[in-house]
Amino acid sequence: MPEPTPVDLLDVIAFVRVVETGSIANAATRLGIAKSIVSRRVSRLEGVLGAQLLTRTPRGTTLTDIGREYYERAAAGLFELESAREVVTKSTSEVFGQLRIQVPAAFGEFLLAPILAEFAARYPRIEFDVRFTDRQVDMIAEAYDLAIWPGAVPDSILITRKLAKVRWAMVASPAYLNARGRPARPGDLADHDTILYALDSGRWRLRGPTGWEQVRINSRFCTDNGQMLLAAARASLGIVLVPMFMVEEPLARGEFHAVLPDFPHEGGDLQIFMPPARAGIARVRALVDFLYEKFDREV
Numbered sequence: 001m002p003e004p005t006p007v008d009l010l011d012v013i014a015f016v017r018v019v020e021t022g023s024i025a026n027a028a029t030r031l032g033i034a035k036s037i038v039s040r041r042v043s044r045l046e047g048v049l050g051a052q053l054l055t056r057t058p059r060g061t062t063l064t065d066i067g068r069e070y071y072e073r074a075a076a077g078l079f080e081l082e083s084a085r086e087v088v089t090k091s092t093s094e095v096f097g098q099l100r101i102q103v104p105a106a107f108g109e110f111l112l113a114p115i116l117a118e119f120a121a122r123y124p125r126i127e128f129d130v131r132f133t134d135r136q137v138d139m140i141a142e143a144y145d146l147a148i149w150p151g152a153v154p155d156s157i158l159i160t161r162k163l164a165k166v167r168w169a170m171v172a173s174p175a176y177l178n179a180r181g182r183p184a185r186p187g188d189l190a191d192h193d194t195i196l197y198a199l200d201s202g203r204w205r206l207r208g209p210t211g212w213e214q215v216r217i218n219s220r221f222c223t224d225n226g227q228m229l230l231a232a233a234r235a236s237l238g239i240v241l242v243p244m245f246m247v248e249e250p251l252a253r254g255e256f257h258a259v260l261p262d263f264p265h266e267g268g269d270l271q272i273f274m275p276p277a278r279a280g281i282a283r284v285r286a287l288v289d290f291l292y293e294k295f296d297r298e299v
Contacts, residue, residue: 005048012074014041015053016277019071022141023060030143060141072157075277082281095283096125102139102147106226107270108132110245111299112148119290126283134224136199145278146287150243151268159279161272161288164295167244168265170204171256176236183239186215186263193238198224204241205266212266241265245299270299 017027018038028035046053053067063071103112109132120128131137139147139158150166176193183189186206196202196219204215221232226246233240239259250256272291278284 007045007048008041011041011045011048013078014038015045016071016075016078018042018054018061019063019067019075020140020275020277021143022138024056026141068157072276075275079277079280095123095286097281097283098127098129099146099283099287100129100131100144101287102131102133102137102144102149104134104149104226105132106134106229106243106246107148107150109226110243115291115294118294119287122290123283123286126286134198134226139273140275145274145281145284147273148270148291149273150270157276158273159276161274162269163272163291164270164297164299166267166270166299168241168267169244169247169251170239170241170259170261170265171233171247171251172239172259173233173236174254174257176233176238177257177259179236182257183260186213186260189215189217189239189260192218193220194218195220195229195232195238195240196222197226197229197241198222200241206260206263207266208263213263243299270295 014027014031014037017030018024021027021030024035024038024042028038031038042054049070051066051070052064053070054061055064101116108130116128116130120126136149137144137147148163180192183192186204186208189204194217196217202217202219204217206213206215219238221237223229223232226242229240229242230246230250232238233256247256251258272288274284274288
């Protein structure tokens, strides 16, 4: 039986970079070679494997099902090679390079800004590109190393690590509650205006004495920004559901009042997300370890 044609490592690298950057053109820029060379290398890899890995369109590329499986293994293999090089160059003890990080704006402003600044001071050879955005980014296509996000992200490729449990609070301004009354049970929310985070499903799961109850809420105001959620609540536009750390001080000052405090929200854990090819790189590992060092089990 003849030996199978060996796979060229450079072809595999070209394919992985196309997936990570979202297009052949972006991969060519990352690799510093012509688009035609990247395209040729990916086509040659598909020919050797006897399978189509990518679907090419004028807007970019998408993975086929078999391409996704091959990418997960190929990216992990390239990571192992990079880790081996780090061992040789002793870069595991000398952390350097660029970190591209994404966090939701409110979590970044309230929790992560001082922690990331302290980490940057500890590791002077790391360069940082930190984006505070409430848009769920495509981590692979946009070349992010790490994201910190509450709840799940619908991408099976990403490695997920729980960082902390998030406490949630339902609050409203005193003026709103005086005008509209205070809900006594979850079902009462149907008669109230609510302020909705744009990525929320529009259904809140609240736990009461008899178990979980799912409530469909009426949103008068929707936004993807944490500060805008609070501004709308201060303007008495409705009831808002936010992480507790955003409203602890306003609650203490009487600026907001708690709504249905005996019916806690299901919420979602604060989690770390990483592409497989990034998870074991020394600078990423250092940041993950630092985050676990700084965060309590609950925020």
